[in-house]
Amino acid sequence: AQTVTQSQPEMSVQEAETVTLSCTYDTSESNYYLFWYKQPPSRQMILVIRQEAYKQQNATENRFSVNFQKAAKSFSLKISDSQLGDTAMYFCAFMNHNTGTASKLTFGTGTRLQVTL
């Protein structure tokens, strides 16, 4: 079974600054996906960024980038130029890569990020 660990329950960052959220995972699989999801207060969960384990290049999406260290089983999220709208709960998640099979996400416990003025 896979496990995902987020060791930072809460973080705070000032607007325009950079913040890094940590995530580690444990799996015996060699092919999988990793995700960061954002859940704003009272709003629905949306995908921030996705990383395929077989790709060595770190994924980036505008102000969001990841540092994927496969050997260390680490998958951190960096948010640059933080904005007030980034305030949310951030979940790291794992999914096995088996084409045509079930889409089961295993989530970490989340990091609550507060962006302040």
Place this chain on the structure above:
Amino acid sequence: KAGVTQTPRYLIKTRGQQVTLSCSPISGHRSVSWYQQTPGQGLQFLFEYFSETQRNKGNFPGRFSGRQFSNSRSEMNVSTLELGDSALYLCASSFWGSGDEQFFGPGTRLTVL
């Protein structure tokens, strides 16, 4: 394109009752997954349906069941409700399942009294 919709958004039930929650996926999506979100246990996978077949199931008791219809809409049912079933129930849809981006609905907030 319309997003994932879930009905009802809020439900209040009493112990021992049963409840049915509904999820309409994004048009064209054939995979629908259900998750339970609680402060204590976090986000936990319930089950996933693809083309009306359950492909995977999480570690929940048999009181939790689901089904999917030919139009990909899905329902989940919880029988003999317990206080611990109070949670936000989220559904997510995708085209094929594994590896696809999962699009989440707003959730159904179930309160069991």
